[in-house]
Amino acid sequence: MILVSDNLQITNSTIEQAVNRMNPEPVQEMVKKCVKAGAEAIDINSGPLSRDPEKKMAFLVEAVQAVTNLPLLLDTTNPKALEAGLAVSRNTTIINGFSLEPVKLAHILPLAKKYDTDIIGYLLYPNSHVPPDEAERLGVAVELFSAFQKTGLENERLIIDPIIAPVMWDNGTLQDMEILSVLRNLPDLLGFPVRTIAGISNLTTGQGPTKKKRLLEQSYLPMLAAAGLSMALLNVFHTETVLTARACRALTDTKIFTWENV
Amino acid sequence: MILVSDNLQITNSTIEQAVNRMNPEPVQEMVKKCVKAGAEAIDINSGPLSRDPEKKMAFLVEAVQAVTNLPLLLDTTNPKALEAGLAVSRNTTIINGFSLEPVKLAHILPLAKKYDTDIIGYLLYPNSHVPPDEAERLGVAVELFSAFQKTGLENERLIIDPIIAPVMWDNGTLQDMEILSVLRNLPDLLGFPVRTIAGISNLTTGQGPTKKKRLLEQSYLPMLAAAGLSMALLNVFHTETVLTARACRALTDTKIFTWENV
Incomplete structure (x- = not known):
């Protein structure tokens, strides 16, 4: 059983501010703490990212992979944000995730094939x-x-x-x-x-x-x-x-x- | 899932002394502590009781049931001790226990029938x-x-x-x-x-x-x-x-x- 941290969430106001200001340090501090606490993979829960989704998810992935080689789970319902994250990710990457919801079948699932990644199905x-x-x-x-x-x-x-x-x-x-x-x-x-x-x-x-x-x-x-x-x-x-x-x-x-x- | 205390053991020197001196107080103190800690049944682990088995097990059962109505598990390999305990027990009683070992099949198992009790099989x-x-x-x-x-x-x-x-x-x-x-x-x-x-x-x-x-x-x-x-x-x-x-x-x-x- 691998331990995946759920701590890196946009709902955390420190992380939200860091994303809005494109300031990698608070994100990286969080990731380092997670690794120290025992994380073996990092879930990047960016939320739907209604404004600048591509830029923000790419920023998050870059910020995280600058401080860890652990696998990353890209956790967003926004296909644009997801693809931007996949495009810049160098670590092992897992899409989190798709379901039978038509919009997810149409726009999330194909990205697993395109980027040859694991994908979580709910x-x-x-x-x-x-x-x-x-x-x-x-x-x-x-x-x-x-x-x-x-x-x-x-x-x-x-x-x-x-x-x-x-x-x-x-x-x-x-x-x-x-x-x-x-x-x-x-x-x-x-x-x-x-x-x-x-x-x-x-x-x-x-x-x-x-x-x-x-x-x-x-x-x-x-x-x-x-x-x-x-x-x-x-x-x-x-x-x-x-x-x-x-x-x-x-x-x-x-x-x-x-x-x-x- | 019922919690049975394994704390009342003859290997505990306080309990051993109490049994040798037929002094119920340390036994009863232990049982009260177990009940307070969450015990819902009490295992009375008397060991084989090589000397005065009947007297000692009867003493233990009497001591325990004077302070609790919880079910008792009589935990001994000595059929004589077991029967003496069963004979005086007023609480719900469970024999702990028998196995395919011939001596247990011959001398422990029949006591469950004789005293109409539950019995644990290993x-x-x-x-x-x-x-x-x-x-x-x-x-x-x-x-x-x-x-x-x-x-x-x-x-x-x-x-x-x-x-x-x-x-x-x-x-x-x-x-x-x-x-x-x-x-x-x-x-x-x-x-x-x-x-x-x-x-x-x-x-x-x-x-x-x-x-x-x-x-x-x-x-x-x-x-x-x-x-x-x-x-x-x-x-x-x-x-x-x-x-x-x-x-x-x-x-x-x-x-x-x-x-x-x-």
């Missing part, structure tokens, strides 16, 4: 709603894979995000338990060793006491790890969660156990 | 060795269930302990991952909603840094919870592990999520 309906149960998630996975295959990319380029349900949703925890089964069943269903990613912070979206949110995060992450999750997108400044993730890796990896790996 | 070979993989564990489960059925007790009286492998064993972590699959498969294999129990401290038996041991415990417990573990036998004084267990319960329970349950 298990969402074409209208971006979250499927309510395991059967529906698996059904969407089949449709998503079918759309993906039309690009001609190798199957292994597809990474699936089952979309963690917030626990505060009516049947959120039930969905989150079903997601574990989705993760276990995807390889058999699609016929190849499907990589998967999940955004851990989704679990505790909304109001709630911080300490309990962290506890839920630290409790759900091992469940995901045991179900075979390939990449965890998380706030790497949540130290206990990162330590838990490492302990999970020591348990789930096929390597010989050593305390150094915990 | 997935161990007749020579008490640990089966090396999932297929062998499931094979032992079938044999154990078959032996259990001969008592005429209801299936639901059987609780299975898959025997967690210490991570320091050559293939310990691999076995521990397979145990998750064992837990998931037991109900289908045996044809009823099999309850299960696991001794969490087994995971980190042996030398190792305490903080990392706790991290492993906190990481493996959610995996067990997601696999459907019914009862976790653990040191309830490991506060973070108990908090993790509660968070797991909030995630895995079918109840509507509330922060109060975390």
Whole structure:
């Protein structure tokens, strides 16, 4: 399980200001902190970037790759911003991501082929709603894979995000338990060793006491790890969660156990 | 997932002295602390009790049930001690436990029928060795269930302990991952909603840094919870592990999520 930092977000006002002023330093400080905290890949969540999308995403990618060789996830719904980022990226790059939404199939998915990158597919309906149960998630996975295959990319380029349900949703925890089964069943269903990613912070979206949110995060992450999750997108400044993730890796990896790996 | 304290052990010198002097107070202090820390059942691990087994186990059970109505697990390999405990127990009682070892089949298992109690069956070979993989564990489960059925007790009286492998064993972590699959498969294999129990401290038996041991415990417990573990036998004084267990319960329970349950 690879740890992907979700910390570099345009919703962070320091990052937003840095982007608006094209000042790479705050972005680079953030990335260095993420790496120090245990990030093994960096999600660049630029938001939709309604003004100067190309310039801003290119700036972000350049700023980040000046300080790290880690893989980058380009996280935007704006195809123009995405393509500008892909065009300048020298690190391993993953598009984050597409879904069955027609505009994403038309304008995001083809960029994976054009730039020969991995791409994350979300298990969402074409209208971006979250499927309510395991059967529906698996059904969407089949449709998503079918759309993906039309690009001609190798199957292994597809990474699936089952979309963690917030626990505060009516049947959120039930969905989150079903997601574990989705993760276990995807390889058999699609016929190849499907990589998967999940955004851990989704679990505790909304109001709630911080300490309990962290506890839920630290409790759900091992469940995901045991179900075979390939990449965890998380706030790497949540130290206990990162330590838990490492302990999970020591348990789930096929390597010989050593305390150094915990 | 019910939390069973493993704290009341004859290997604890305070408890050993209390038993030798037939002084209930230190035993009761320990039990009260366990209840306060979150224990929902109390394992009374008396050891084999080579001298005065009946008297000592009866003393322990009487001492404990004087301060709690929680279910008791009578944890001894000595059939005489076990029977003496069963004879005086007024709380819900679970025998912990039997295996395919001939002496246990002959002298422990029949006591479950005689006293109409739940009984824990260990997935161990007749020579008490640990089966090396999932297929062998499931094979032992079938044999154990078959032996259990001969008592005429209801299936639901059987609780299975898959025997967690210490991570320091050559293939310990691999076995521990397979145990998750064992837990998931037991109900289908045996044809009823099999309850299960696991001794969490087994995971980190042996030398190792305490903080990392706790991290492993906190990481493996959610995996067990997601696999459907019914009862976790653990040191309830490991506060973070108990908090993790509660968070797991909030995630895995079918109840509507509330922060109060975390």
